Amino acid sequence: MVISKLRRILIGSPLSSNNQHHNLIPKWKALPVLAADALSSVAYATEEIVIPLALAAATIPFATHWLLPIAGAIVVLMFIVSLSYRETIQAYPEGGGAYTVVKENLGQNAGLVAGAALLIDYTLTVAVSVSAGVENLVSAFPSLAGVQIFFCIWVILILMTLSLRGVSESATVFAIPTYFFVISIGILIFKGFWQNPHENINPIVDVMQTNYPEIGLILALKAFASGCAALTGIEAVSDAVPIFKNPKAKNAKATLMMMAFLLASLFFGISYLVYAHNLTHVEGVTLVSQLNKLIFGGGVFFYVFQIAVMLILFLAASTAYADFPRVASLLAKDRYAPRQLASIGDRLVFSNGIIGLSVVAIGLIIFFQGRTHYLIPLYAVGVFLSFTLSQSGMVIHHWKNRKQGWKFSIALNGFGAICTAVVLCIVATFKFMHGAWIVILVIPTMVYIFHRIHVHYVMFAREISQSHYNAPISEKVTEHTVIIPVSGLHLGVMNAIRYGMSITHDLRICYVKTDEESYQRMLTAWNEKFPELQLHVLESPYRSISSPIINFIDKVSQEKPTEFVTVIFPEFVTAKWHHQLLHNQTAWLIRLSLLYKKNVIVTSVKYHLTTT
Structure with missing residues (x-):
């Protein structure tokens, strides 16, 4: 068959179940696969902070100068969440992340809420990262603006095909662009600091005293809610512990902290340079592109850097392709999602989950016209809801087990739960009318659907069970x-x-x-x-x-x-x-x-x- 031959060319020959251990990956491969989502937020998180500040700058002097304190608060939150998830990896080395933690400690219904939030988060990861990548490409090559949506769809199809080939192969492909991005951003930040722009910075204390507390707090909270998109993807490592080589938990924790360090450094470095050069949002040109052009001019490195940004944004979807199918498979095994999602395909990956994720992401791209700014408000609610539930579940876990150091662990996860709960309230409040209401509506809808699926499977199993099978069996052949x-x-x-x-x-x-x-x-x-x-x-x-x-x-x-x-x-x-x-x-x-x-x-x- 032609279809079978094409399938083999695109995703490769089937792998035996005995090769499962060959599909595990070391830390250097896991970092680009699982950290690409978090690292890619460097390309748009600072801009999301600047947009509300820039809109208010006409009436509030120095409004854009709130960028640095807001970015600093987000960096602190990054490390709080990362340390909290480090505890999750230690306690649940079999993976599963927020869904498993919440289900076992806060009950099945809370687990379904966390599961729904994660699935939404990973779906939006694909849509946001691909659309942001194409926007950066359009910033460098404006003539491509007319085919932006078409380009987004093709990128998703390519990423889907790579993911269907298996974790190990896709990790090798994703590693080079991810490290290329980290090095490119590092060079940009280093040269930006070398040019010594900080003499242009107004004293932060003076700025805060000028605008606080009358209007500045509300404005700061709006910008903070937008910038929290920088934390998306931090939970990915805890969801995918099973894909690491042994010792799984140790390797996963090391990868998580390396990701947190890189993310915080790059995010704050970009925010500092944007603040120092007093850059602001310009429609059709990303903030990172402006900074790149300002520091390197329009030379070769400008295009090299834009390509690096574009690639990391595209590859950020690899995090979702690694974790969405795994979370969906856990729901399916518990009979809360279609059982097809629990099936492992020819290449030892959850093929149905990968294909389903791609279809929904393409639908979002088309509906929102490939605009990152329209998709971002939908992004953060699910992220921080799963953060909060997961850390709350870890508090209960430590209290029930009371292993060595449990008091410190409770304090750490409890503080993390409080912080993320506060952020969740801020994001839901200030982003509600910008699209967050959609996620707030979709999550309970998904939970209801999960329950209906579960009822169907339970009734199905009960009806076809041999213990309930009492239909008469005729001894003679019936003419039909x-x-x-x-x-x-x-x-x-x-x-x-x-x-x-x-x-x-x-x-x-x-x-x-x-x-x-x-x-x-x-x-x-x-x-x-x-x-x-x-x-x-x-x-x-x-x-x-x-x-x-x-x-x-x-x-x-x-x-x-x-x-x-x-x-x-x-x-x-x-x-x-x-x-x-x-x-x-x-x-x-x-x-x-x-x-x-x-x-x-x-x-x-x-x-x-x-x-x-």
Whole structure:
């Protein structure tokens, strides 16, 4: 098959389950896969702080000078959350992150809320990072603005294909661009500091005293809520501990703290340079692009840096592709999500979760026109909700187990829970009308859907369980009725009739009469070939094919309501796969209609064509 060959080319040959240990990755590979989301926020988090400050600058003097204290507060919060998640990794080395922690310590309902928040977070990670990456590309090459959405979709499809190849292979591909970005940002910050711009900085204390507390606090909280996008992705390492090589927990903790250090350094360095050069938001040109052009001019490094930023933003989605399928699989194993999400694909990854994530992310890109600023308000609510629930769950975990150092751990996770809860309230309040209401509405909706899925699986298991199976089993073979819908007489139909006659004496051939001329031809051919068989002619004055056949099947079923009725469809199998699109469409629709009919068995007799 052409599809199978294409599949092998794109995602590779299947891997044996025995190769599972070969799919584990070392720290140097895990960092780019799991930290790309967090590190990519350096490209847009500072700008998200500046946007509300810049809008207020016309009426509030020095409003943009709140950037540094706000960025500093966010850096402090980064380390609080990172240290808290370090405790999570130690306590839950099997992974699962917020969903597992919350489910085991705060109950299943709270766990479902955390699970919903994580799934939303990871979906938005793909949409935000890809759209931000394309925006940076458009900043360097404005002529691409017209194909921005199209470009976003193709990037997601490429990332999906790489992720389907497996964690180990995709990690190798993602490593080079991620480290390239870190080095590029480091060079930018170093040269920015080397140029010594800090003599332009107004005293921060004077600025705060000028604007605080009358209006400055509200403005600062709005900017802080926007800038908290910098913390997205910090939880990724704790969700993906199982993909690390042994010792898993130790390697995961080291990766988490390295990520926190890099993120804090790069984020605050960019914020400082933006503040020092008094840059502000300009529509259509990202703040990082402005800073790049100011420090390096329009030379080669300007384009090299923009490409580095673009690539890290694209690869930030790799974090979501590593963690979304894993969280979805945990929900599926607990029977709160479709069980297909728990299936491991050919390449030892959760293929269905990867594909589902891509489809939803593409939908978000199209709906929000690929605009990062429109997507960001949806981003932070789910992130900080999962932060808060996870740290609260860890407090209960330490209290129940009371292992060595439990008091310090409770204090650390408790303080982390309080901080993230406060931030959650700030984000939900100031971003509510900007789109946060969507997430606040979607999370309980998802939890309700989780419960309905669970009820279905529980009732399904109960109904098909052998202990409840009391249907009578007949000792003798029951004669059943076979129906064969035909549209004419040809080798495919004659094969089906021959098969039908071999399995029953009650064979009913039905033909839908849509016009007199075709009917007369069919009748002549029928009487010539099968004079001993009755042809049931179904009138169809409105030329419908499906309805008369379904009505005929219903009528036959009512004759013997306790017996089985078999419907046989003659089916062509063409020599070339794409020719199949030209055949069997009506039969497919009728089969779909018969799906929920009781005691109706649907099968097909295939006739293989050999000509092109």
